[in-house]
Amino acid sequence: MTSRILIVDDVPTNRIILKVKLTAACYEATMAASGPEALALARRSPPDLILLDYAMPDMDGIAVCAALRADPATCRIPVIMFTNTADEAARISALRAGADDFLIKPIDDKVLMARIRNLMRARDTTGFSATTDAIEGLGFAEPVGGFDEPGHIALLAARPETALRWRKVLAPHLNDRLSVITRAAALEGAVPAPDLYILGAELDPGISGMQMMSDLRSRPDSCHAAICLVLPNDAHAEAATALDLGADDVLRDDFDGAEVAVRAQALIARKREADRRRARLAESLRLSMTDPLTGLHNRRYALPVLGRMLAGAVQARTSCAVMVLDLDRFKLVNDRHGHAAGDTVLVEVARRLSAGLRPGDLIARLGGEEFLIAMPGISDHEAFEAAERLRRAVSARQILLPSGGALSMTVSIGLALSATGYETPDRLIARADGALLAAKAEGRNQVTMGGRTAA
Template identity: 50%
Template sequence: MTGNILIVDDLATNRIILKVKLNAACYETQQAADGETALALARETQPKLILLDMMLPDLSGIEVCRRLRADPATQHIPVVIITASTDRDSRLQALAAGADEFLTKPLNEVILLARIRSLLRAHETEAELRMRSETWGDLAMDGGVGGETLLPMPGRIGMVAGQPSVAMGWRNTLANHIKERVTILTPAEALTDTTSAASQDLYLVAEDLGAAGSGLRLIADLRARLQSRHAAIALVLPEAEPEAAAMALDVGANDLLTLPLDPQETALRIALHIQRKRRADHLRQAVSHGLRLAVTDPLTGLYNRRYALAHLDRIAARAQESGRQFAVMVLDLDRFKTVNDTYGHAAGDTVLETVAARLRDNLRPSDLISRIVGEEFLVALPDATIATARQAAERLCRIVSEAPVGLPEKHCAVRVTISVGLALGPNLTPAPQIPAETARDTWARADAALMEAKSDGRNQVMVFAAA
């Protein structure tokens, strides 16, 4: 089964008909005969989608939809309102209440199933992003990343028709109903990488762009390109022909609009799609932010031990392939405990941040620098010799020690030094009976050299020497 769908209808016959159609398409279903039961089931079972009849014995479908959207536990579940009424006001009220779609009976099975597939794809994508974002702990219920909130910036709409005058007519029809910025694009312009074409939140695409099936091909091309992959897309058709409409939804359209455009309904649909797109963009940003945090030390901004281990393995692998060696330094602040004991841990943090900045500013972009634990840092220099590596290590020692670290909160400064252990790896010509050296072996040798540097007086560089 591919998804659980909640069917809400007061007539058992209607529920059974929908259940049979959906079961045949491999969807699991559950049923509710009234609004309160539907709300309770939605909260309890978290269905993938809700098919909601407009007329229920206790609550209207619109009121049920409003309550679903107001509840954080159910606000992201797609809702399709179904009714026998063709009343325009009811359709507008349903969309304003947060319904994702409004379908009239008798239902066309082809369009219904295509709508369900489209909504489930969008829902699954958002649910996966939300789960990853929450895993990192960056997503708040108000939509903030790092304490920021989403600003209600105007959306951007690209209108694409066979003739610019047609798209201009759409723009004029919607002018008094939308606040979004509209750009008229040719099909070729919609697929370019220029800022004006590639930064759209939503595309309105005519079904006929001058050749049969051209609108569908443009939708597929927009979905295939990185700059427009996540934009919302609505196909504008002269009439809702079932097979063409279903194909449009399956190739990537989010919505279908029929001519002539109803300005109020179109404006509501545009607002819904842009809001959903912005929410997904925000979730992707939260996931990216969380990934950065997963490999970054929060105090110094350097890479952490997890990243250092993985990246050092890659440096070692490239060294083996190229036949060129790399250097590993393990650096440790001398007598750092004294700084913490004398000035406090806040001062110790200031020292760590300052030293990290000095190290970072005096290494190449290709060099790896990370804080691996406490006051200990690791540096890896690809394509290094023992002479260049020792020169770099001694330079770091000098730069750290030559200027005291200011402690504004203590109105003083403290001089700090570092000890450095250095090793070169890998051994490119090991004896046949000796296993190839790993990156961690090189790290261990550098760590052994560090211990020797500290026991021999500190504030110096010690190169590992094999016994």
């Protein structure tokens, strides 16, 4: 699908030239001649990126950018602002208003296209955000904290005095921690890793900042950190390459501390938002596979895992034992003592069952008072003895209730072993469930396997 870029400029010639360049790069370009027109177009059909002129007579670029950021429908659209003058105050104002970059005309075509590609990749997190928002809307995820402390910025240069100069320039404008570190220290890893690395064009002899960036991106501790490369002012080709290879930003080697502080804050905020969403997504996935009451896996998780266990048993020419366990007369607990007591019983039974399993065994709550246990690589005799141990563990001690008092609980267990050939999880569970029904019919509090019982 072709990405759409909105060009906002009050000069027709400028709009046409940009459209020709974007069309040649296989982008779909639309145009607006004023700020109000741009806002209307962006709200009606949000583009993938906006190229915005700073100096427009009716509504300047800063006002347009601020309006875009204030509207939930347009707040995540990347914005590149451009101008004819190298006004440092204007650049800082634009970045503070929410512009992702501020370029001075004439703009190097390679740098512009690389920056567009760079922001398009960053924009992919919008789709990721929509996915996590949808998952959170289902109630799976809970708020994940711990991302609001001051940031940590690591400075790496070929000469320590260069990095110290960067720190001196940045320190008055930032509350974040600024650390001068070596390449070796960065690659050894830190916990937690810095939020942002600022790298010189050259580091150790024969090692460039771009190589260092690749090293950092390849390591789990630093792969999600923001990275800026400091390049010579005229290194347009290197800047374009750096952006294409994964740099989040490129800085001039005579950078202004106030401007870079604003850029750094935006990069740290974006990185932490991505961290937050990854944590939420991981928690959502965990909750989707976990029973919220007992903390055991649920049926959705258990069936595929059991399928892999059964396939492995066929390959290894061993058996896999499956138990379906049901608490005896559990309904009476809820009816006589309340659902809080029932929840307490389920949690404690889950704990006792889990304590009696081997590493690699599977336990899940199928629903209600029913549990599933799978034990790979086990004989029928060993499986029967294991089921008996679990049955006795449940009934061995009374369970204390939250309102006072205690209950004795028992469990009935249906046991089935996998056949010589592959057997589906559903069929094996059905056989174990049939054995469970036999255990219930024959008096409860017992293990049944293929018609054999023990009490």
